Amino acid sequence: MPAYFNSSKFGSKQMSIPANNSVATSGRFRFSVAMCLMATSLTLPSHGGSEKDRTVPDTKSPAKTAPALSSNGKADSKATNAQRSTGAPTKPNIVFVIIDDAGSDSFTRWNPAGIALPQTPVIDSLCDQGVRFSNVWAMPQCSPSRVAMMTGRYPFRTGVMNACLGSAPPRSQASPYEYTLPRLLSTAGYSTGYIGKFHLGDSVLNPEGAGYANGLGFPYFNGTPLGGASPLDTTLARQMPAPASGTAPLYSCGFPVDSATNAPAVCSCGFPDQTWVDGMDAVECLAVGGVPLVDAAGTPVLVGSAAAVARVDFTVDNGYFVNSRILAVEGQKPTAITEHKYSPSSDVDHALTWISAQPAGTPWMCTVGFVNVHDPYQPAPANLLPADAEWPAALPYICDTQVGFEDANTDPSKKGMTNQMLSASDREIGRLLVQGGFAAWSGNGVTLTDPNTLVVVVGDNGSYGPVVRLPYNKYQAKGYVNQSGVCVPLVIAGSGVASPNRSVDAMVNVADLYQLFGEVANINVRATVPASHALDAQSMIGYLRDANAPAVRMFNFTQNGTNLSFPDGMFRACVLKSLQTCTDAIFPGATVCELHGGVWYDGYASCCDLRNSGEAGTDWGIVSPAALAVTDGRYKLIVKELPSCEQGTVCAYEFYDLSTAPFAKALGGRGIDYSSANLLSDTACTDTQLTLEAEAAFTVLDTYARNLLASGKAVPGDGNLDGVVDSADISAILNWWGGHSVYDFNNDGMTNGDDLSEVLNGWTGRP
Template identity: 35%
Template sequence: MPALLAAILSVFILASCDSSGGEVASDKGPQPPNILFVVLDDLGVDQLSAFGYGGLIPSQVPRTPNIDAIAHVGVRFRNAWSMPTCTPSRATFFQGRYPFRTDVKNAIVASDLANSQVSPFEITTPKLLKEKGYVNAVIGKMHLSGSNLNPANNPFGDGVMHELGWDYFEGYLDGGPYPIDKTAGGANHVSGAVYGCGFVPNVNNDPTHGADSGACYKPNGSCTAISTASTATPGLACLEGGGIFDPGQSCRASVPAYLDFNLQNGYYTSELIINQPDGGVEVLPPSDARSRGYRSTLETDRAVAWVKQQKLGQPWMLSVGYSAIHTPLQPPPASLLPGDALKIGAYTCSSDLQEQRQLTNHMLEAMDKEIGRLLVETGIARYAKDGTLDYRPENSNTVVVVMADNGTYGPSVKLPFNLTRAKGFPYQSGVWVPLIVAGPMVKEPGREVPHMVSSVDMYSLFSELAGIDLQKTLPESLQVDAKPVLAYLTEPGRESIRDTNYTETGTNIASSNASAPPPCVIPTSNMCVQVFPQKGICEDQSGTWYGPGGVAGPQGLGSCCAVNDYLVAQGESPVDILPNSQKAIRNDFYKLVRIDRLNCASQQIESADEFYQVDQAAPLPKLDNALSNLLALPNMTPEAQQNYAALQSKLSALLDSRTVCPGDGNLDLMVDDADIENWKHYSTLNGGRSSWYDFNHDGLTNEADRSVIEQNMGKDCRPSS
């Protein structure tokens, strides 16, 4: 075939794909673009060479050729902020409102009431897009609600994503993969070995408890003999294929009783939840073959399958929540890594900082490869002859948006960013995230936008792409913080739309009858937190558990203040305590941080400001490190003083803009008969436990909450125009 004809045909094939990325003619005019939203977990801008970072040692920079390829043909937003933790950011993506308006202030854990989960009364992105004919799906992790870890606080149970507006969901409700199963599925039944990475190493890497051969059982009872003759680490190869490796054993007629397929194991085995378009719910246990395999691969497989099922001419939005690079850090399949990657089977998954950083690189590189496959197998891109990603947005009717939910977790942070001020904090290393947008409407692709953009602005971007005017569509009473983004794509040189950016994290609403989770100390940040309900989750964060059965004894300690008393009594230095509330606001050059923290001696909350000058220079940005606090200097320049006063005023005005309306549960800022009817529904749903009509936050939706409605009946809280 002549080269010119081949080139023409290749472009035609790419541009006329089925419902995936191709442009489809319609009697009703051009189809609105499909939207592929890729959410990266715990991945700050510090990780990516596409933004000029990735570490100061070139040989240790993660290789992300597919993300780089998207950035090369799209727009990189150099100054994008998220919230400091995952759930608040992900909530802002789809409801466009800051956490102080919604009470979704931190990553949801089992003790958090429905009041701090995304409300079914929010006008979420899928609800908006549905009015424009879109079908909407989420694949992977999104963490907008509670889970079966505490069903009492999750009114809709496993069907929650359908209730929030999505037509299809296939993924995980929890905030991250379960802790690594260090029994490797029961493979340690004789030796009692601790397999730190969740699989049996080979003998070279673990002469005492490793194995070079054994039996690999699958959930259906089948078994295959496997050894180093065919794979470097048989235990890992078996796990990658969804099996359990029985070290040094031959296959038996049936699966040995000591092997347990119901154990969840980090990135390789997890309970999977499916919400169907008709509201049907399916829960696949870890023993189901469909729940087993490496998460980044499974998330890609499921996303590709969903896109291929969509009809020609049907616009869609697919949000793919990749679980990587969230803890627990666990080796990915070697097949997903560059050829010169370190031997994966040698990892121990310990708290060693150097190993954690290498492992983070490999998990990111594996995810990057799967992102490339996602684009190719959905018809949005193709592979060139040399294996690189050939992505030409002008040949597709799909807009690709890539953004992370918060900064990198401390141990994995790349220099010069600050690992002690990373995920969980409102400092630059905790909220400065990558944002890349590519699509057929992008003018002058490959450029950077230096202006401030927020995670809440994704709500506006998705609406703009679908042709929705938010000002005309949303009720005037709804307080939305999202700003337009589309103009940055279509108008190179567009002036800044935002004059400030804002981020926050705080304490979610828990039952007034419930105790806070036990304390856990994170060594990398020297910080005590009370957010992890289980010892295993604390340890997956490289933390030291001070709860029951931890370092302080069988009973454990009840608070971070008690931890500091314990440490001082042991002759050790006290640790910092996670603030109750952290907020930050910035303009183009300066940043104000406000910290509210418990004083253990007085048991009072004390507030303190910090003030910094920041920029986005590469490779050495000006960061908000402790020694850079301008308020600690003897004198500030007049310019700094003016900016500090201006940001204080902006922060106060923003926080004061929230309208509180007691008795209003459906967010219309009116208390009326609709609230009584909604209360009736939720007082019987899920046994009348936690809901958005639990106004007194006791974990029950009962007569006490109805009384709040009746006491405020007829109140109209809508701001006067």
């Protein structure tokens, strides 16, 4: 049987469906995979534009047209004429906020059936003044979603199939030859800055290193080099020894806790300038840039001294309060910064600095990517929390995986902390808008005051399993193409929004934001983007301008898979006991596995090997190494690549009628795709439950997915994404020679003669 997925442009692993997983149907609706491949009645959206319209320069660092900035965020004096113009800009400024790992389940406006959800009055007030999109899909992991937002392209085109970790080579990161959003906006005179979590790749194997955001067209970046917050520091800046192997840390949250009151301890607070202040709450101490002082046994120091402060190593990262950042300004060497400040607060400070440095008359887009609420979970500063926020007296402070708690239900503690983290992020969004001059405080919410600024807030993927809120499904959340893994909040308010305080239920994909931002800037997106960069983004600006705008998307799509790794073979079985799952395609080492609460089995290259051994039991499922989902708004088809030990025993298809799935009524007409609602629930994928309408929908969705994937076939040897293999590729491969690059086709860590041979073998010349 032919593969359902062909290899992607960048060589991500191929996904196949075993022959016995053709859908077995009744006589009235019998078809095979071959018949599905023949069904070509659907027309894919036009990707428009011609190759001669605009191309990304074929150089090591593709040229950008946005102005260079100095380290303080001010524009270089060599601005273009458009950027030197005076007066109010005719194109709206854009504030774009991405909240990490915050699915629709976490917000009352998107999960009206939720219980004890975080308070988010700023986001609620934006919904009241804007458009709330209630039917938005992201990718199941952060990197594929963020790359889709910044390129308008699905993962099978970009090669970014999963979260980019340090093992991801350049061909599993956003390519420097992508026509990214800042390159698009620069054609309309926009300047762009990115602050906070970026994660369109990873600096470890990227040839651009810490400045790889510049290599993707972002002239200014100030944010974390990581995909999440730093690990929590259980040594409290090396004042205490690290816990011995197999021993629980005394303080898992990175600050001392008073066991008698179950609250942050009151202690002396030391500062990097070697001063101290006595009598501070430990979290308050971290929030103002200090470190709670303790002795070597962990006992809080009540009265500070020079000797006590001298024992503190202020360079040690600690979750959200002490974090490493990278300042990467185009044309300058990236610099590393260690900041003692709550991460969202730091992001907003840097965003405000960058915004204030933009010259009058120049339109700009500022993206702020909060790390909140990615794990590890950590309490937020009290000044950013609702006035009535109190930590439950019976709820322990368990912020990370602890020995002795692996099998305990620590979800309530983690949910309590994510409530704080989301409320804190919400408050900082408000501060960004108010101090930026775009809004005024109105109670705990905001009232927008600037008619020339568009505000967009979105989540990048579903919530992580332990903190998922009912009725969403914690066992099929972040990392899964199920509803709980891909449904995200999106609200748009401000410039150009007509008839505010309304909801749009039409299908939207986070890739559509690329098209939206281009259209807001009055750019003909498909005429500007090179034709070789096939776009999946669809227009959504009509939803802002017209309350009666018709739906644009006929289908929505999401996908995850396995990134390439270097060196190959780094993955092993990692069992996440709290989620009853095993993965061998996400975590490239024991440390990352264990930081996510998993148990690493170094002797087993696959979950199937581990299951067959019986060493870890068998009461857990296996995360599919690759999966996709497609929907027409009502019916949803999921196709999974099955691990070897499940082929022949598990159906690779799942098919749902979301209108009748669990909790559909409570969630506005689309339920959650729990396995109990799967209409193809047995090994043979029998469709005896399907109506004629459902059978027809299955055929349409299956055909659409196959046609879509077929549109992304690679051109062998084309490393610069221009659709041909010619002298430009020869020039580029020589430019990257000797190290990692997107031209390392055989993934051996070197761009060399073997890769040059692929270019020569694929030579097409330019038409």
